[in-house]
Amino acid sequence: MDQVQRLKKDYPWIQTPLIVGAPMRLIALADLAVEITKAGGIGFIGAGTDISDLTTHLQSAQTQLGSTSSTALLPIGIGFINWGADLDASIPIIAQYRPAAVWFFAPSSTSSLVEWTQRTREVSPKTKVWVQVGSVLEALEAVRNAKPDVLVVQGTDAGGHGLAQGAGIISLLPEVSDAVQQEVASPAEEEEEEEEEEEEGGGGGGGKKEAYAPVLLAAGGIVESRGAAAALALGAGGIVLGTRFLASREANISRGYQAEVLRAVDGGQTTVRTKVYDDLRRTRWADTHNARGVINKSYVDAMRGMDEEENRRLYNEEMEKGDAGWGVENRMTTYAGSAVGLVKQVMGAGEIVREVREGVKGVLEGVRERL
Ligand SMILES: Cc1cc2nc3c(=O)[nH]c(=O)nc-3n(C[C@H](O)[C@H](O)[C@H](O)COP(=O)(O)O)c2cc1C
Numbered sequence: 001m002d003q004v005q006r007l008k009k010d011y012p013w014i015q016t017p018l019i020v021g022a023p024m025r026l027i028a029l030a031d032l033a034v035e036i037t038k039a040g041g042i043g044f045i046g047a048g049t050d051i052s053d054l055t056t057h058l059q060s061a062q063t064q065l066g067s068t069s070s071t072a073l074l075p076i077g078i079g080f081i082n083w084g085a086d087l088d089a090s091i092p093i094i095a096q097y098r099p100a101a102v103w104f105f106a107p108s109s110t111s112s113l114v115e116w117t118q119r120t121r122e123v124s125p126k127t128k129v130w131v132q133v134g135s136v137l138e139a140l141e142a143v144r145n146a147k148p149d150v151l152v153v154q155g156t157d158a159g160g161h162g163l164a165q166g167a168g169i170i171s172l173l174p175e176v177s178d179a180v181q182q183e184v185a186s187p188a189e190e191e192e193e194e195e196e197e198e199e200e201g202g203g204g205g206g207g208k209k210e211a212y213a214p215v216l217l218a219a220g221g222i223v224e225s226r227g228a229a230a231a232l233a234l235g236a237g238g239i240v241l242g243t244r245f246l247a248s249r250e251a252n253i254s255r256g257y258q259a260e261v262l263r264a265v266d267g268g269q270t271t272v273r274t275k276v277y278d279d280l281r282r283t284r285w286a287d288t289h290n291a292r293g294v295i296n297k298s299y300v301d302a303m304r305g306m307d308e309e310e311n312r313r314l315y316n317e318e319m320e321k322g323d324a325g326w327g328v329e330n331r332m333t334t335y336a337g338s339a340v341g342l343v344k345q346v347m348g349a350g351e352i353v354r355e356v357r358e359g360v361k362g363v364l365e366g367v368r369e370r371l
Pocket residue numbers: 022023024025027046047048079080081103104105132154157158159160161219220221222223240241242243244335336337338339
């Protein structure tokens with residue numbers, strides 16, 4: 001089965017090319033996830049590292065989607081930041097709400113990723129496991145150990161957190177694709193042994209099991225149809241948008257933050273991958289990760305050598321200002337990707353999904369004319 005057939009089978013409500021709303025912690029909640037799903041995409045609730053309000057958001061999504069069947073999957077996903085999220089507390093929630101997908105990101109170790117995956121599959125076997133990776137090595141480790149259904153390949157243009165050292169999806173996605181194909185084409189020893197056992201008379205169930213291969217989705221720097229078409233050309237089965245949905249009506253985002261996303265242009269120059277914003281907010285990401293955000297006063301002062309305590313004091317003061325705290329001359333954090341300059345207006349999330357999806361065809365026709 002090719003990537004698109006697999007996606008249509010696993011998420012029957014989708015339209016292709018598939019547009020996914022990234023699980024942005026605190027911002028992508030029920031309203032955004034539901035709207036994206038209703039438009040034929042897949043919406044995610046960003047649980048992040050703190051799952052204390054997760055059931056409230058899932059309850060809201062369930063009510064909005066009118067899904068009452070006790071066996072059906074809830075047609076949205078939940079995104080966890082695994083190094084901080086509580087596994088034991090998350091599993092009963094997954095069991096109760098049976099999301100169509102869980103999205104794992106930044107586990108503290110490969111064994112932790114395996115544990116999250118196994119326990120999810122035990123309590124909700126139909127829930128698909130997605131893992132966001134930022135390098136060829138991370139992709140291969142995930143494939144070898146957790147066998148995720150989907151790999152979200154995140155390039156370094158992405159807004160928010162990701163690997164501190166990375167490549168853009170234009171090179172990362174095809175290299176991951178080749179490496180993963182090679183990996184799944186030559187199964188590890190263990191699998192070969194299993195196959196031999198089956199051939200020697202075990203099983204007897206008939207029907208050949210389909211070979212494992214994850215669907216690859218592209219994330220990082222895609223905000224409109226041109227980027228989406230390019231990602232498909234690179235071999236992606238679908239597209240993930242984060243930054244673009246910051247400018248949606250359904251995002252749970254302050255007006256000041258959203259205004260800054262609309263204002264910022266030339267993201268390669270005006271955003272940066274840094275740990276400064278995490279340090280000020282005391283978020284405890286590993287050294288391997290940092291986050292991309294719009295350059296502001298906190299960053300400039302940190303680069304000029306301001307003492308961290310002083311910078312944090314000024315940041316905390318800025319929080320009192322509300323929406324006026326965002327902007328180049330201010331200090332509130334505007335996590336956004338390097339394609340932020342292409343985000344020009346606030347739209348409904350459903351409109352965004354349709355615009356990007358339907359625009360791809362026109363872009364590809366334009367490409368054909370240039371061949
Ligand atoms: C504001 C913001 C918050 C994010 N929060 C999360 C998160 O909680 N979990 C996660 O896996 N990824 C998170 N991401 C990263 C996205 O999953 C995705 O990789 C990224 O948004 C894609 O790049 P783009 O922003 O250029 O579309 C976040 C991104 C942004 C912009």
